[in-house]
Amino acid sequence: MSGTLYGVGVGPGDPELMTVKTWRLISTAKVIAYLAANGGESTARAIAEPFIAEDAEELVINMPMRVDPDAGQAIYDKGAESIAAHLLAGTDVVMLCEGDPFFYGSFMYVFERLANRFKTIVVPGVTSISASAAEMGQPLCARNDVLKILPATLDEQQLRKELATAQAAAIIKVGRHFGKVKEVLRSLDLERRATAISYATQEQQIIQPIAEITDDTLPYFTTIIVKA
């Protein structure tokens, strides 16, 4: 019998924000898989670290930061095949995912390669959006609010249009798009209703009201919460 592939959300950063189920699966896993960017440390692994068994085997999918799409796909192909080898041998594999596996996660690249061949179970996790609101001490949405999750890569016009009809929004992957986002927020008179958080619940967390930021770039892992 083949093993089961588990895609587990480890939450936004604080290891205690992992679910009990994810904690149980990680601490009993014989094989752990994760993505590492550019040969560096994997954030998901760093979050899960306190719970990984000493003798667990680790499968690292090494993804360079700048890679052309075809080469990226080939890296996922190869990573999926090493996971598949364990599953075929009857061993379960637990793949660590930052936040929630199905919420803007790279787990989907492994999922689309293996879910049709092997039993696959996804364990949801706390998203960085929920963690951001909690850290800001500010309710995200209530009652009949429309909440939008908007990648900062959208163009100015789209961002403006979407923000104009939302009671609450989280703008994600801010990074070098911050200048544009700030301009859009200003034009909608939402600048004072928006707060940026970088690295939510991680050691280097920073919370800043948008109106006080003079830079045009923020870290990639920055979310802006807007309450209209």
Next chain:
Amino acid sequence: MSGTLYGVGVGPGDPELMTVKTWRLISTAKVIAYLAANGGESTARAIAEPFIAEDAEELVINMPMRVDPDAGQAIYDKGAESIAAHLLAGTDVVMLCEGDPFFYGSFMYVFERLANRFKTIVVPGVTSISASAAEMGQPLCARNDVLKILPATLDEQQLRKELATAQAAAIIKVGRHFGKVKEVLRSLDLERRATAISYATQEQQIIQPIAEITDDTLPYFTTIIVKA
């Protein structure tokens, strides 16, 4: 010194989908508070039940199903005051919230009454949206998708407009609005890209493709996931 108010998300239903932090706070709490609808059982309490200490004191805010807004506010006032009495006596209070406290949660009514008077910590939880995607085995959003959370109470025109410009959407609080929602999905040719889930991760969970549902009403705790 006053006690601390903790608003803890217990997740969508499966007790194992609670975070380790919430589990720790519940299992060591001397005073637990929660909302109960109409004198019935509290879903949040049912989820947390296995972890509540035997000698913990329980503060129930009893909220009738149909109550006029003023009477509802008075019930929150009274509930907040009994929580405040414990905090003033130096005892921490752990308030249980389904899903995530700041994501369409009623915790905000207690938060807005007490957070300016007492130290308040919110522990985020797994939302029913993340749980729904995991149970369906279907990625919710990826890359530069726009994701919208849309209450089913929106009128037809708003729903149609918002759905037309989203790559992914979760329509929440479906209940008696299902007929209208189905009509909107049909008019956008999204009927076959939408799936309903009621009571995600709870015992009575049901997953149904929209095109196969003939009823005009679904349970209130139904979410429809749409992938454009």
